[in-house]
Amino acid sequence: MENPRYQRQTSLKEFGEAGQIRLNNAKVLVIGAGGLGCPALQYLAGAGVGTIGIVDNDRVALSNLHRQVLYSTDDIGLSKALRAADILSALNPEIDIIPFNESLSTTNAQHIISQFDIILDGTDNFASRYLINDACVLAGKPLVYGAISRFEGQVAVFNWATNNGRSSNYRDVFPNPPAEDEILNCEEAGVIGTLPGMIGTMMANEAIKLIAQIGVPLINRLMTYNSLNNQMYDLEVQPQAGSHSLIPANFAAFEAKDYELMCSSQSATQIDPDRFEEMLQDPSFSVIDVRELNETPVINEFNYLSLPLSSFEKSVNQIKENKIVIFCKSGKRSLNAARILASHYGNSKKIYSLKGGILAWKDHKEV
Known part of the structure; x- marks a missing residue:
């Protein structure tokens, strides 16, 4: 008997009952229940994907809510993975x-x-x-890969072999990562709230097409969308001869690899909000804000x-102390500043950078 919950999609001749059965039997994992993960999760759950996994260790923050519309103000401080699971189960x-x-x-x-x-x-x-x-x-x-920054987003399907056996992966587009302080994330660069909704929904759509065996998924193609002018284009991704040599040979080698180190700057020791609090109480530290003037949030809690x-x-000669902790909005620019300091002073100064920036510290204070 037809389930009325899914009637609008099973009535599509390209989809039908066969497509719904495939969705009900499918198991999809969404990594990241944030800007991209929220809309993807909502539409995958609504469509009837039989088993959905959610991986996220973050908690809901006020700054999330303009784009992560799965959550509400009452959810601030709650686990994203656990709260999303409750909401989706109700849906x-x-x-x-x-x-x-x-x-x-x-390891996991x-x-x-x-x-x-x-x-x-959706990370x-x-x-x-x-x-x-x-x-x-x-x-x-x-x-299914998705990424967003400012007004632009990307979607692609990797690691799915076509009829000729070709299968591309993320490293065929980006063989090696940029330094951690080279490219800003959403916290630092900003993002228009509607963009993750569109890109996350496209990611869910690609997954549904793959599962239901309909349409033309973005296999071996990277689609880019600009929300300011509504222009879209996609590039064919060709498997590169050297890309697989960059991937660990097996899971034992994978478990031994340090991806944070691979993508990080080595100019400073990164510290968490708790350690930052301790340093604020130590007068031997010089605390430096490298944000531009008039950036928010305003900091009144410490000097x-x-x-x-x-x-x-041009300003590094103003820093006299030998122990320095640097912060910015999300932790990217502080690493860049640390690299500049290290080039001037070498190992003569101990340099620290607040991981996650002042936003992480503010969120930590609220919890």
């Missing part, structure tokens, strides 16, 4: 939701990914993207020296 109690309230790592990736048919990468940092890509290649799992990154190199 569709006929499916199974499996939350993983943890970050994906080299094989165990988690092996349980699912298709993986969606927002390069270390996670390379880790997820390499794990999917090793496990033979298709990967600091403002040296904007745009003119930082």
Whole structure:
């Protein structure tokens, strides 16, 4: 008997009952329940994907809500994975939701990914993207990739062999990661709130097409969308001869690889908000804000020296202390400033950078 919940899609002749059965039997893992993951999860659950896994160790913050519309103000401080699972179960109690309230790592990736048919990468940092890509290649799992920044987003389907046997992966487009401080994430660069909704929905659509065996998925193609002018284009991704040599040979080698180190700057020791709090109480530290003037959030909780990154190199002689902790909005520019300091002073000064920036510190204070 036809389920009225799915009648609008089963009535499509290209989809039909066969497509719905395939969705009900499918297992999809969404890594990251943030800007991209939220819309993807909502539409995958609504469509009736039988088993959905959610990987995220983050908690809901006020700054998330303009784009992560799965959550509400009452959810601030709650686990994203656990809260998303509750909301999705209420949306569709006929499916199974499996939350993983943890970050994906080299030690748990094989165990988690092996349980699912298709993986969606909704993360927002390069270390996670390379880790997820390499794990999917090793496990033979298709990967639906999405990324956003400012007004532009990308979607692609990797690790799915075409009829001629060709299969591309993320490293065929981006063989090696940029330094951690070279490219800004959404916290630093900003993002228009509607963009992750569109890109995340496209990611869900690609997964549904793959599962239901309909349409022309973005296999071996990278689609780019610009929300300012509504222009879209896609590029064919050719498997590159050297890309597989960059991926660990097996899961033992994968577990030994440090993806954070691979994508990070070595100019400074990164510290978490708790350690930052300790340093604020130590008068031997010089605390430096490298944000541009008038950036938000405004900081009134402690004293600091403002040296904007745009003119930082000209201002380093103002720093007299030998122990320095640098912060910016999300932790990217502070690493860049640390590199500049290290080039001037070498190892004569101890340099620290606040990981996640002042936004992470503010969120930590609110929890």
